[in-house]
Amino acid sequence: MELTQAVTQNQGAIKKPEEVTEPDLLKLGNHVVIKFHVLMKISQIYDSRNVALQQFVRESLQSINGLIKKEGTFSLKIIRDELFLNDQRLRYSVEGFTSFKYLLTQWKKRLIGEIIFRGEVDEEILKEFIYALINLEEGKEENATLLSERFANRGISVIEVRPLEILEPEDETETLNKENQQEVAKRVFFETVGTIKETINQIKGGQYADVRKLKRLAQKAVYLVMEDESILLGLTTIKNYDEYTFNHSVNVSIYSLAIGKRLGFSKKVLGELGMTAMLHDVGKSKIPKEVLNKPGALDGEEWGMMKKHPLTGVEIILNLKQLGEINPGIVIGIFDHHLKNDLSGYPKLFRKKQVSLFGRIIQIADAYDAMTTPRIYKKTPFTPEQALAMMLKEKMVQFDPILLKVFIGLVGVYPIGSMVLLNTRELGVVYKPNPEPGWGDRPQVILLARDQKGLPKKEAVNLMETDEGGFFKRNIVKSLDPNKYHIDIAKYFI
Numbered sequence: 001m002e003l004t005q006a007v008t009q010n011q012g013a014i015k016k017p018e019e020v021t022e023p024d025l026l027k028l029g030n031h032v033v034i035k036f037h038v039l040m041k042i043s044q045i046y047d048s049r050n051v052a053l054q055q056f057v058r059e060s061l062q063s064i065n066g067l068i069k070k071e072g073t074f075s076l077k078i079i080r081d082e083l084f085l086n087d088q089r090l091r092y093s094v095e096g097f098t099s100f101k102y103l104l105t106q107w108k109k110r111l112i113g114e115i116i117f118r119g120e121v122d123e124e125i126l127k128e129f130i131y132a133l134i135n136l137e138e139g140k141e142e143n144a145t146l147l148s149e150r151f152a153n154r155g156i157s158v159i160e161v162r163p164l165e166i167l168e169p170e171d172e173t174e175t176l177n178k179e180n181q182q183e184v185a186k187r188v189f190f191e192t193v194g195t196i197k198e199t200i201n202q203i204k205g206g207q208y209a210d211v212r213k214l215k216r217l218a219q220k221a222v223y224l225v226m227e228d229e230s231i232l233l234g235l236t237t238i239k240n241y242d243e244y245t246f247n248h249s250v251n252v253s254i255y256s257l258a259i260g261k262r263l264g265f266s267k268k269v270l271g272e273l274g275m276t277a278m279l280h281d282v283g284k285s286k287i288p289k290e291v292l293n294k295p296g297a298l299d300g301e302e303w304g305m306m307k308k309h310p311l312t313g314v315e316i317i318l319n320l321k322q323l324g325e326i327n328p329g330i331v332i333g334i335f336d337h338h339l340k341n342d343l344s345g346y347p348k349l350f351r352k353k354q355v356s357l358f359g360r361i362i363q364i365a366d367a368y369d370a371m372t373t374p375r376i377y378k379k380t381p382f383t384p385e386q387a388l389a390m391m392l393k394e395k396m397v398q399f400d401p402i403l404l405k406v407f408i409g410l411v412g413v414y415p416i417g418s419m420v421l422l423n424t425r426e427l428g429v430v431y432k433p434n435p436e437p438g439w440g441d442r443p444q445v446i447l448l449a450r451d452q453k454g455l456p457k458k459e460a461v462n463l464m465e466t467d468e469g470g471f472f473k474r475n476i477v478k479s480l481d482p483n484k485y486h487i488d489i490a491k492y493f494i
C-alpha cells in the first residue's frame with residue numbers, strides 16, 4: 001500500500017495520536033526511512049532547485065507530515081544498530097534493508113543520533129535540513145547542536161537534533177531468548193548479506209577487504225544454528241533476485257552450518273565453515289557482470305572465466321589484510337567447492353586429491369540453493385522437493401553420498417519453505433521440521449490464510465493433533481509449486 005493511501009485510510013478513523021496502530025507505524029516507518037535515504041542520496045547529486053529533487057521532497061513531506069498530524073511528533077532515532085520511529089523499533093524489510101543501512105552509516109558518521117520534528121515542516125525547511133545534514137563534517141561532536149541551533153536562531157523551533165549516544169554493544173548471543181531469536185536471526189541474516197556485499201565491493205574497487213566483521217557474523221550464525229537451526233533455515237526462502245550472489249552466499253552458509261552441526265563440529269570449526277561458505281564465491285567478483293548475468297548459455301571463453309572463480313577466490317583471500325583471520329581450511333574449502341566427488345568438476349587438477357570436507361559440504365549447500373533460486377536464465381526455480389530429487393540422481397552431479405543423506409535428513413521429507421496441500425483442502429507452508437525423530441512427514445505448518453488487510457495470518461497448525469477418535473486431524477497430501485500460485489514463501493518467515 002502506498003504511503004499516501006495508508007495515511008488517508010487512517011485519517012478518517014484516527015482522532016487521537018495514540019490510536020495509530022503499531023503495524024501502521026512500522027509500515028510508515030519503513031517508508032520514511034526509504035524516503036530519507038533517497039533524499040540524502042539525491043541531495044548529494046542535485047542542487048536544491050532541481051525538479052526531481054523538489055518532487056521527491058514533496059512526496060517525502062506527505063509521509064513525514066502525515067505522521068506528525070497523527071502522532072504529534074516525528075522522531076527518528078538510532079540506538080546501537082537499530083532505528084526507532086517515535087520509540088517504536090523498526091524492523092528491517094527486504095526492500096528497506098539498504099535504506100536502513102545507509103541511514104545508520106551516514107548518521108553515525110556525522111554523530112547524529114536523533115532527528116525530531118515537533119510540528120509540520122514545509123518544503124523549504126525540509127530541503128534546507130537535508131542539505132545541512134549531508135554537509136555536516138564527519139566525526140564532529142557539535143554537529144547535532146549546530147544543526148538544531150541553525151534553525152532555532154531563525155525562530156524555527158520545530159526541529160531538534162540530538163547527538164549519537166555511544167552505547168556498549170549488547171552481546172546478542174548472551175541475551176538471546178526464544179522470543180527474540182527470530183528477530184536476532186533476521187538481523188544477522190540481513191547484516192551478513194550487506195557485509196558480503198560490502199566485502200565484494202571493496203575487492204572490486206581494489207581495496208583491502210575487512211573480513212573481521214564477517215567473522216563476527218559467522219560466530220553469531222553458529223550460535224543461532226546451535227540454538228534452533230530452523231529459524232535461519234526459514235530465512236533461506238528469501239530469494240532476492242537482484243542481490244543473488246550475496247543472498248546465495250548467506251544461504252549456502254546457513255545450509256553448511258546446519259550440516260556441520262549434524263556432523264558434530266565444534267563451534268570453532270563451525271565458525272570456520274561459516275566463513276568459508278560466506279566467501280566461497282568471492283572469486284566471482286572478478287567476473288564481468290554480463291557474463292555472470294548472461295541469460296543464455298555461456299560460450300567457451302566465458303566458461304573459462306567462470307571456472308576460474310575458485311582459484312581467483314583463493315588468490316583474493318590470500319591477499320587479505322587480515323590474513324590472520326583465515327586458516328588453511330578456509331582456503332582449501334574455497335578452492336574445492338566445485339570439485340565434484342569424482343574430481344570431475346573444476347579447477348582441473350594435475351594430480352588426484354581428496355576433496356576437503358568443507359568443500360564437499362559447500363557443494364551440496366551450493367547446488368541446493370542455486371536450484372531453488374530464480375535466476376536470469378531460469379526464472380522459475382525448482383521446488384525444494386524437485387531439487388533434492390535431482391541431487392539424488394547421481395548422474396547429474398556427484399556429491400558425497402553420506403553428506404547428501406545428512407542434508408536430506410536435515411531439510412526433511414518436506415523441506416522448510418515447501419508449500420503443501422493438506423487433506424482438509426487447506427494450503428500451508430512448512431515452517432519447522434517435526435522435532436520428534438521419525439515424524440518427518442508431519443512438520444509444523446503455517447496455513448496460507450490472509451487477514452482482512454491481505455497480510456499472511458501466520459496461523460500455525462500442528463500436524464500431530466488428533467481428533468476424538470485418535471486420528472490425525474490433518475495430513476499432507478502433496479507438495480505444490482509456490483511459483484504456480486504466485487506465492488512469496490519468504491513472507492511467512494520475515
Ligand SMILES: [Fe+2]
Binds near residue numbers: 280281338
Ligand atoms: Fe562457486
Ligand SMILES: [Fe+2]
Binds near residue numbers: 248252280281366
Ligand atoms: Fe556458489
